[in-house]
Amino acid sequence: MKFGxxxxxxxxxxxxxxxxxxxxISKGYDAIVxxxxxxxKTNELIASVTGSSTFYDAREYDAVVSSGENVTAGLLAxxxxxxxxxxxSWQGWQVPIRCSSAHAAARIExxxxxxxxxxxxxxxxxxxxxxxxxxxxxxxxxxxxRGGSDTTAVALAAAFQAEQCHIYTDVDGVYTADPRIxxxxxxxxxxxxxxxxxxxxxxxxxxxxxxxELAMRNHVTLRVLSSFESVSDASGTLVCDEEKDMESKVVxxxxxxxxxxxxxxxxxxxxxxxxxxxxxxxxxxxxxVDMIVQNISEEGRTDMTFSCPxxxxxxxxxxxxxxxxxxxxxxxxxxxxxxxxxxxxxGIGMRSHTGVAARMxxxxxxxxxxxxxxxxxxxxISVLIERKYxxxxxxxxxxxxxxxxxxxxxxxMDTGLC
Amino acid sequence: MKFGxxxxxxxxxxxxxxxxxxxxISKGYDAIVxxxxxxxKTNELIASVTGSSTFYDAREYDAVVSSGENVTAGLLAxxxxxxxxxxxSWQGWQVPIRCSSAHAAARIExxxxxxxxxxxxxxxxxxxxxxxxxxxxxxxxxxxxRGGSDTTAVALAAAFQAEQCHIYTDVDGVYTADPRIxxxxxxxxxxxxxxxxxxxxxxxxxxxxxxxELAMRNHVTLRVLSSFESVSDASGTLVCDEEKDMESKVVxxxxxxxxxxxxxxxxxxxxxxxxxxxxxxxxxxxxxVDMIVQNISEEGRTDMTFSCPxxxxxxxxxxxxxxxxxxxxxxxxxxxxxxxxxxxxxGIGMRSHTGVAARMxxxxxxxxxxxxxxxxxxxxISVLIERKYxxxxxxxxxxxxxxxxxxxxxxxMDTGLC
Numbered sequence: 001m002k003f004g005x006x007x008x009x010x011x012x013x014x015x016x017x018x019x020x021x022x023x024x025i026s027k028g029y030d031a032i033v034x035x036x037x038x039x040x041k042t043n044e045l046i047a048s049v050t051g052s053s054t055f056y057d058a059r060e061y062d063a064v065v066s067s068g069e070n071v072t073a074g075l076l077a078x079x080x081x082x083x084x085x086x087x088x089s090w091q092g093w094q095v096p097i098r099c100s101s102a103h104a105a106a107r108i109e110x111x112x113x114x115x116x117x118x119x120x121x122x123x124x125x126x127x128x129x130x131x132x133x134x135x136x137x138x139x140x141x142x143x144x145x146r147g148g149s150d151t152t153a154v155a156l157a158a159a160f161q162a163e164q165c166h167i168y169t170d171v172d173g174v175y176t177a178d179p180r181i182x183x184x185x186x187x188x189x190x191x192x193x194x195x196x197x198x199x200x201x202x203x204x205x206x207x208x209x210x211x212x213e214l215a216m217r218n219h220v221t222l223r224v225l226s227s228f229e230s231v232s233d234a235s236g237t238l239v240c241d242e243e244k245d246m247e248s249k250v251v252x253x254x255x256x257x258x259x260x261x262x263x264x265x266x267x268x269x270x271x272x273x274x275x276x277x278x279x280x281x282x283x284x285x286x287x288x289v290d291m292i293v294q295n296i297s298e299e300g301r302t303d304m305t306f307s308c309p310x311x312x313x314x315x316x317x318x319x320x321x322x323x324x325x326x327x328x329x330x331x332x333x334x335x336x337x338x339x340x341x342x343x344x345x346x347g348i349g350m351r352s353h354t355g356v357a358a359r360m361x362x363x364x365x366x367x368x369x370x371x372x373x374x375x376x377x378x379x380x381i382s383v384l385i386e387r388k389y390x391x392x393x394x395x396x397x398x399x400x401x402x403x404x405x406x407x408x409x410x411x412x413m414d415t416g417l418c
Numbered sequence: 419m420k421f422g423x424x425x426x427x428x429x430x431x432x433x434x435x436x437x438x439x440x441x442x443i444s445k446g447y448d449a450i451v452x453x454x455x456x457x458x459k460t461n462e463l464i465a466s467v468t469g470s471s472t473f474y475d476a477r478e479y480d481a482v483v484s485s486g487e488n489v490t491a492g493l494l495a496x497x498x499x500x501x502x503x504x505x506x507s508w509q510g511w512q513v514p515i516r517c518s519s520a521h522a523a524a525r526i527e528x529x530x531x532x533x534x535x536x537x538x539x540x541x542x543x544x545x546x547x548x549x550x551x552x553x554x555x556x557x558x559x560x561x562x563x564r565g566g567s568d569t570t571a572v573a574l575a576a577a578f579q580a581e582q583c584h585i586y587t588d589v590d591g592v593y594t595a596d597p598r599i600x601x602x603x604x605x606x607x608x609x610x611x612x613x614x615x616x617x618x619x620x621x622x623x624x625x626x627x628x629x630x631e632l633a634m635r636n637h638v639t640l641r642v643l644s645s646f647e648s649v650s651d652a653s654g655t656l657v658c659d660e661e662k663d664m665e666s667k668v669v670x671x672x673x674x675x676x677x678x679x680x681x682x683x684x685x686x687x688x689x690x691x692x693x694x695x696x697x698x699x700x701x702x703x704x705x706x707v708d709m710i711v712q713n714i715s716e717e718g719r720t721d722m723t724f725s726c727p728x729x730x731x732x733x734x735x736x737x738x739x740x741x742x743x744x745x746x747x748x749x750x751x752x753x754x755x756x757x758x759x760x761x762x763x764x765g766i767g768m769r770s771h772t773g774v775a776a777r778m779x780x781x782x783x784x785x786x787x788x789x790x791x792x793x794x795x796x797x798x799i800s801v802l803i804e805r806k807y808x809x810x811x812x813x814x815x816x817x818x819x820x821x822x823x824x825x826x827x828x829x830x831m832d833t834g835l836c
Contacts, residue, residue, distance in 0.1 A: 011469045045489065051429045053496040060499075063507050064492035067485035071463065074482035078471040081478075089481050093511065094557060115557075139512060139533075 001031055002131065002153035005039040006170045007227035008072050011079075017227060018079035020168070025085055025125050032116070032160060034131040034153040035076055037068025058103030062133070062143045065104075066092070069130035069149070077128045087126035090116065092133035092141065097152065099134035099142040106142035108134060108151065111159035129156060150211035158218035165220050166236075167207060172226035173237035174199065174206055176403035177254040181391050184404040188252065189235070192242035195252045196222075198346040198380045202255035207239070215239065242348055250349035250356055251401040254394050257342045259310040260290070262372060262384055265320065267332040270302040277329055278304060278320070285319035287312045290342070291375045291384060305373060307384055310338050340372060341390035344382040345397055357381050363400040369393055419449055420549065420571035423457040424588045425645035426490050429497075435645060436497035438586070443503055443543050450534070450578060452549040452571040453494055455486025476521030480551070480561045483522075484510070487548035487567070495546045505544035508534065510551035510559065515570065517552030517560040524560035526552060526569065529577035547574060568629035576636035583638050584654075585625060590644035591655035592617065592624055594821035595672040599809050602822040606670065607653065610660035613670045613764050614640075616798045620673035620762040625657070633657065660766050668767035668774055669819040672812050675760045677728040678708070680790060680802055683738065685750040688720040695747055696722060696738070703737035705730045708760075709793045709802060723791060725802055728756050758790060759808035762800040763815055775799050781818040787811055 001024065003017050021031050036042075045065045049056050073089035080087035092099075095116060099106035116127045131149025136142045144151050150167060157165035172187060174196065179185040191199075193216035200209045206224055215222050225236035268274060275294070282289055287308050295303040308316055313336050323329045350356050357374075360381055364371060369392065373384035385393055398404070419442065421435050439449050454460075463483045467474055491507035498505035510517075513533060517524035534545045549567025554560045562569050568585060575583035591605040592614065609617075611634035618627045624642055633640050643654035686692060693712070700707055705726050713721040726734055731754050741747045768774050778799055782789060787810065791802040803811055816822070 011466065014470065048429065048489070048493055049496060052432065052493045053500050056496050057499055057506075060492040060495045060507055063495075063509070064489050067488050070485050070488075071466070071482050074478040075466055075470045077478045077481075078467065078474050081475055082471050088475075089478055091481070091559075141509075 001166045001168065002034040002149055003036065003076075003168045003227055004149065004170070005036040005042070007168050008035055008037075008076065009039040011075070013227075014072070014075050014079050015082075017168075018076060018083055018085075020227065021076075021080060021126055022083045022085055029163075030120050030124075031126045032156050032162065033076065033126055033128045034149055034156060035069060035072040035128060036131050036149045038072055041068040041071070059140050062103050062106075062141045066130070066133040066141050066143055069132050073128045073130040077126075080126050080128070085126050086124050087128055088119065088124060090127055090129045092130060093135040093139075095129060097129075097134035097155070099136055099144070101136040101138060101140070101142065103136075103140070103142055105145045106134060106136070108144070108155045111155055113159055116160070144210075147208035147211075150208040151214060154211045154214045154218070154220050154222070157220045158214065162220070164223055165215065166223045166225055167211075168225050168227035169206060170226065170228065171206060171224075172229055173224050173235075174204070174239070175253065177394050177398050178204075178256065181256065181394050182254070182398045184395075184398055186404060188237050190238045190240060190243075191252055192348050193239060194242065194348055194379055195346050196239045198344070198377070199253055199255050202257060202342065202344040202346065202380065202382065204253070204255050212239065216241075249347055250353045251345045251347035251397075251403065252349075253346050254397045254401070254403065255344045255346060256390055256394050258387065258390065260307050260340050260342045260384060261310045261313045262305060262307050262337040262340045263313065263316055264335045264337075265304040265331045265333075266335060267301045268304050269330055270297040270300055274329070275304070277323065279306075281319045281323050281329075282306075282308075282316055285315045287316045287319065291373045291382065293373050307340070307342070307373060313338060337372075339387050340384050341387040342382055342384055343390060343393045343397065344380050345401065346380040347401075348379050350379050350381075359400060360397060363396050364393060367392055367396050419584045419586065420452040420567055421454065421494075421586045421645055422567065422588070423454040423460070425586050426453055426455075426494065427457040429493070431645075432490070432493050432497050433500075435586070436494060436501055436503075438645065439494075439498060439544055440501045440503055447581075448538050448542075449544045450574050450580065451494065451544055451546045452567055452574060453487060453490040453546060454549050454567045456490055459486040459489070477558050480521050480524075480559045484548070484551040484559050484561055487550050491546045491548040495544075498544050498546070503544050504542050505546055506537065506542060508545055508547045510548060511553040511557075513547060515547075515552035515573070517554055517562070519554040519556060519558070519560065521554075521558070521560055523563045524552060524554070526562070526573045529573055531577055534578070562628075565626035565629075568626040569632060572629045572632045572636070572638050572640070575638045576632065580638070582641055583633065584641045584643055585629075586643050586645035587624060588644065588646065589624060589642075590647055591642050591653075592622070592657070593671065595812050595816050596622075596674065599674065599812050600672070600816045602813075602816055604822060606655045608656045608658060608661075609670055610766050611657060612660065612797055613766055614657045616762070616764040616795070617671055617673045620675060620760065620764065620798065620800065622671070622673050630657065634659075667765055668771045669763045669765040669815075669821065670767075671764050672815045672819070672821065673762045673764060674808055674812050676805065676808065678725050678758050678760045678802060679728045679731045680723060680725050680755040680758045681731065681734055682753045682755075683722040683749045683751075684753060685719045686722050687748055688715040688718055692747070693722070695741065697724075699737045699741045699747075700724075700726075700734055703733045705734045705737065709791045709800065711791050725758070725760070725791060731756060755790075757805050758802050759805040760800055760802055761808060761811045761815065762798050763819065764798040765819075766797050768797050768799075777818060778815060781814050782811060785810055785814050 077087045077089040131152040175185040177185040222239040291307040293305045369389045495505045495507040549570040593603040595603040597603040640657035709725040711723040787807040
């Protein structure tokens with residue numbers, strides 16, 4: 001069971017979480033509970049680090065920032081003890097959760113089950129583990145990067161061969177679209193790892209991308225639930241291996257991402273190796289390039305368009321101007337359009353159904369929405385559009401793919417094997 | 419070097435501390451720096467623990483409360499790095515500082531110097547150690563109790579055979595009396611461990627009692643300094659082994675403690691074992707009995723008077739009523755006087771000088787101050803008086819023992835060996 005920052009925001013919320021854990025334990029389970037820092041605490045700690053040092057030592061960042069989860073773990077253990085549940089807290093180094101030395105962005109390398117299993121054998125019913133952290137081979141504290149507690153939870157579920165991994169959050173599951181934008185959005189009862197992965201990378205913030213990859217690789221059955229609802233209502237969304245009947249839904253959901261920017265290099269020399277030069281420089285500058293489009297070449301010159309998160313535009317501009325000044329790249333102009341958004345349709349049914357892209361483009365065109373860039377994968381189609389049309393695009397696509405019925409049909413399917 | 423909570427209260431103060439450490443390192447020293455939690459943080463964490471659980475698990479208390487020091491240690495390491503000092507933070511378990519399993523009141527059992535010395539050999543100049551914490555044989559985090567960072571600092575100084583142990587605090591040294599009460603109070607340039615120990619147990623809050631004992635046992639030369647003054651002014655007070663010339667000062671200082679209470683058991687059966695019964699019960703109830711006086715017995719019955727901290731009066735009353743109801747102890751009445759204070763004169767010169775007690779009682783009597791209880795040790799005399807006379811008593815005794823000259827004469831003596 002994993003509880004995020006808003007689920008453990010104060011002592012009352014922590015008590016509520018303890019009751020939730022107690023309910024699971026009353027069913028005969030032993031529980032491993034992963035907790036984030038209380039909402040706001042991590043940001044507060046990060047502010048103290050960035051206030052201390054401009055170019056900070058990531059090892060000290062980790063030592064400071066990890067303390068938020070340690071506090072929550074101790075407090076939840078105490079709240080569980082108040083309910084007569086034998087519980088104790090575990091910091092990353094106590095488990096231990098061994099990580100790479102890539103501080104502030106560490107990867108979990110291995111988890112020892114010995115210490116926790118020993119305590120389960122001695123009667124402990126709940127192991128409350130501080131999320132988001134581990135220990136490096138050098139004995140330093142490492143953190144997994146923002147949202148890393150999801151990854152901690154999935155990795156523990158895999159290591160302990162847990163029956164299920166419940167991710168409690170401030171929404172009650174995965175939706176066909178963001179309900180704040182699309183009032184007809186339906187909660188999905190089930191979704192495949194692949195679809196969830198696409199949705200997460202496309203802007204759905206319900207689960208961290210890495211945690212989904214890890215769950216997929218280890219066949220950890222995830223359930224996304226609300227920690228704010230009472231226990232009886234909570235079925236949430238199951239994230240699991242794909243099943244036959246899932247393919248009947250061509251599109252599982254519509255995702256959107258507001259913070260996109262489109263950059264175009266005008267009149268670049270169209271010769272082999274030029275793309276490698278451009279995107280090599282952007283990669284070194286830490287720019288996450290998403291979509292790439294190269295226009296038809298005229299007289300040996302071409303326009304190169306790509307998208308990246310809005311807050312990386314400055315770094316992209318600086319990197320490209322730099323290689324222009326060094327004479328490595330020649331272009332006439334760099335045009336940045338920060339007024340765009342990305343809208344995507346995702347569904348494993350696309351593999352076997354044709355015409356999804358055509359239907360999507362037709363719907364957008366009927367609404368008068370101009371498509372600036374298109375990218376596709378086996379199970380998703382993404383378009384970059386003017387930001388002011390984002391909500392309209394999400395709503396229209398939701399309607400066009402009849403996603404308002406997905407929830408209902410999925411409920412009927414819930415007697416299946418998944 | 420040890421810096422308390424007010425010395426590291428915010429990022430500006432931490433930067434100031436970093437400069438202080440850098441100055442010492444510029445003299446050619448390697449530094450071990452012990453830090454407390456930022457002022458107020460420990461109380462905040464304790465409140466979250468007591469808010470979670472009425473009878474809390476001290477192991478979880480320690481896991482939560484220790485996080486405050488971890489944050490400061492990381493932030494100070496970062497501030498030192500900003501000054502180009504190779505520094506890193508060390509949590510108790512990373513040193514490791516091995517402690518007993520008496521959670522929330524652990525004792526340091528051993529300190530390994532291997533890990534830190536290895537890093538010093540690799541070029542680290544400052545090891546920033548989280549104070550107040552360690553690790554138990556079971557691998558759980560332990561804390562040393564309030565003020566434990568002083569003890570961490572002295573224990574590290576002993577383990578690493580440090581040349582000196584500097585305790586930076588919000589006062590600039592040890593005074594002949596509390597300057598807030600006695601305007602003539604002088605800073606002492608030197609004081610013996612024994613005197614410091616008495617002053618600390620008698621209410622002077624500048625150093626934790628256990629840290630002084632530990633320093634005395636290991637001959638760690640302590641210097642109490644202000645972390646708020648600029649470096650050049652800071653000589654502070656040296657706490658060291660006693661020297662010949664120290665005895666010329668009969669009284670080194672006057673201490674006071676406001677939060678005292680006097681309890682009297684009226685008409686107790688005066689028979690062997692009755693004191694053991696009374697103080698056994700009080701000890702079990704966690705009452706720190708300080709002074710004890712038994713009045714002259716009349717007709718086989720006696721009055722027993724003792725003092726304890728004001729906030730323990732309730733527990734003392736309950737314990738004594740309990741053994742009365744059980745028929746173990748018989749007394750007619752229990753009278754509690756919470757309106758008293760303790761004033762003490764301390765000095766190793768008392769060993770060789772007589773008449774100190776007589777002079778003290780004469781001074782108080784001349785001021786019309788009635789003495790309620792007296793206790794003495796080889797180097798101190800304490801009296802319990804009405805609280806309203808506390809300031810007057812401190813000032814009168816300070817005058818009577820000419821303590822306004824102590825600072826000046828001590829300055830002259832500062833060319834000595836100590």
